[in-house]
Amino acid sequence: MKKILKELKNEIEKAESIIIFSHVSPDGDTLGSNLALSFVIEQYFNKKVDSVFVGALPALYSYLPNYNRFKDVQSIDKDKKYDLAIAVDVASKDRMVSGTSIYDNAKFKVNIDHHKTNVGYGDINIIDGSAACVGIILFQIFKEWKFEITKDVARCIYTSLLTDTGGFKYENTTPETFMLAAELVRLGVSPTYEFRACYETKPQSMVQFQAYVVSNTLFYNDGKIAFSKITRSDMSKFNATDEYTEGIVEILRTSKNVEIAAILKETKEGYTKVSLRSKTVDLTSIVIEFGGGGHTFAAGCTIKKPIAISFDKLLNRVQRELE
Ligand SMILES: [Mn+2]
Numbered sequence: 001m002k003k004i005l006k007e008l009k010n011e012i013e014k015a016e017s018i019i020i021f022s023h024v025s026p027d028g029d030t031l032g033s034n035l036a037l038s039f040v041i042e043q044y045f046n047k048k049v050d051s052v053f054v055g056a057l058p059a060l061y062s063y064l065p066n067y068n069r070f071k072d073v074q075s076i077d078k079d080k081k082y083d084l085a086i087a088v089d090v091a092s093k094d095r096m097v098s099g100t101s102i103y104d105n106a107k108f109k110v111n112i113d114h115h116k117t118n119v120g121y122g123d124i125n126i127i128d129g130s131a132a133c134v135g136i137i138l139f140q141i142f143k144e145w146k147f148e149i150t151k152d153v154a155r156c157i158y159t160s161l162l163t164d165t166g167g168f169k170y171e172n173t174t175p176e177t178f179m180l181a182a183e184l185v186r187l188g189v190s191p192t193y194e195f196r197a198c199y200e201t202k203p204q205s206m207v208q209f210q211a212y213v214v215s216n217t218l219f220y221n222d223g224k225i226a227f228s229k230i231t232r233s234d235m236s237k238f239n240a241t242d243e244y245t246e247g248i249v250e251i252l253r254t255s256k257n258v259e260i261a262a263i264l265k266e267t268k269e270g271y272t273k274v275s276l277r278s279k280t281v282d283l284t285s286i287v288i289e290f291g292g293g294g295h296t297f298a299a300g301c302t303i304k305k306p307i308a309i310s311f312d313k314l315l316n317r318v319q320r321e322l323e
Contacts, residue, residue: 005144008124011108012045015083019050019076021103022088023095025242026053028163028198030089031061031070033112033134036156037088038069040138044147052076054097058243063197064159065152073099082106087122089134091115091293112137117284117293132172135160136180151188158189162198166250171297209238213248213263223257225318229307230265249275260318264311272303272310286317 012018020038022030031053038049054073061067078101085106087093090113093100103109111122114137116129131137135157142149149157161180165173168181185191202210217228230245238244245265252261260278267273274292276283276299283299292301303310 002144004124004126005141008110008126008141009145011084011110011124012041012047015047015108017050017080017082018047018084018086019052019082019102019106020086020088021073021090021096021099022051022053022070023090024055024097026055026058026061027089027246028061029133029135029160031058031067032064032156032158032160032163033088033138035064035066035069036135036138036153036160037086037112039066039150039153039156040142040147043150044145050076050082052099054099056242058241058246060198060201060243060246061159063194063201065155073097073102076102078102080105084108084110086110086112088112088138089114091118093121115293115295117288132170132174132177133160133164135164136176139180139183149187154184154187154189155194158184158191158194159198162194167195167199172295205238206240206244209234209240209244210248210251212238213245214251217252219255219258220315221319221322223255224259224322225315226252226255226258226261227311227315228252228263229311230263231307232266232268245275249277253277253279259322262314262318264307264314266307267302270304270306272305272307273300274303274310274314275300281321286321289317290314 020034022034034051038051041047041049050071051069052071052073057070085103096103109122110124112126112134114128114131114134118127128137139157165177213228213230217226219226249261249263260281263275265273278297282296287294287299287301290301290303294300
């Protein structure tokens with residue numbers, strides 16, 4: 001590990017152009033990690049960094065320091081050859097979508113992640129499947145490099161930790177996550193402020209949209225399975241953006257008997273994006289069959305079928321898993 005971190009430091013020092021990628025449908029971990037790393041590279045290495053997102057950038061995280069630095073990957077010259085490209089929290093290369101070719105084009109590629117399904121597509125791969133979030137890996141790297149962690153960096157890492165542990169309640173919440181949280185709070189982070197900014201600032205129509213989707217939930221196998229779907233017309237009825245769908249699958253899982261919950265969302269004609277959560281069942285084998293990836297109890301995939309067909313296929317597969 002020490003050797004890899006030395007190599008990473010060396011590559012950052014050498015690089016004149018650096019790009020950091022977050023994954024599509026960005027969450028608090030991929031955005032917080034991107035910002036934390038860009039702060040450190042600019043502050044300690046004195047280099048300019050392009051922090052990019054693909055698809056849409058959720059306004060939810062606009063409370064993060066330096067959020068305005070995020071650039072749409074579409075604004076980057078497709079032929080630009082960066083010296084260094086770093087992916088944070090990107091389980092597989094295709095999660096960079098149209099940014100994948102820019103990543104591939106870079107002279108040196110780094111992959112920092114905590115998804116167990118990550119195959120290690122970088123020249124350097126720092127993958128810790130036991131880390132609760134990528135933020136925790138970055139924190140360890142910064143400590144190893146003996147950088148003083150500023151309040152801004154601490155806030156970004158806190159958002160990584162807060163969101164990827166579901167507010168310190170998922171299985172990945174360990175003594176280490178609380179130790180890190182304690183350190184971050186000591187560095188000036190306010191848990192109350194960050195929680196409110198992250199979880200209690202939903203637009204009214206988002207609350208109504210989520211209630212609607214939850215009320216359409218169908219239960220199977222004595223309530224062990226909870227599925228709900230979101231069509232494009234549902235989305236337009238509520239003027240919903242992508243972030244409106246975030247967190248709904250966790251609400252489905254709150255039902256006592258539920259073992260596996262899923263939200264199926266029609267993204268475009270013939271494409272269904274699936275978010276899966278479970279309490280006890282390992283989801284990775286299920287989503288891999290559909291070309292997806294993720295964590296044991298939180299995973300996803302996109303099925304290239306209309307939503308009704310995807311629904312039946314997935315339900316079938318999930319029911320088999322529970323047999
Ligand atoms: Mn993550």
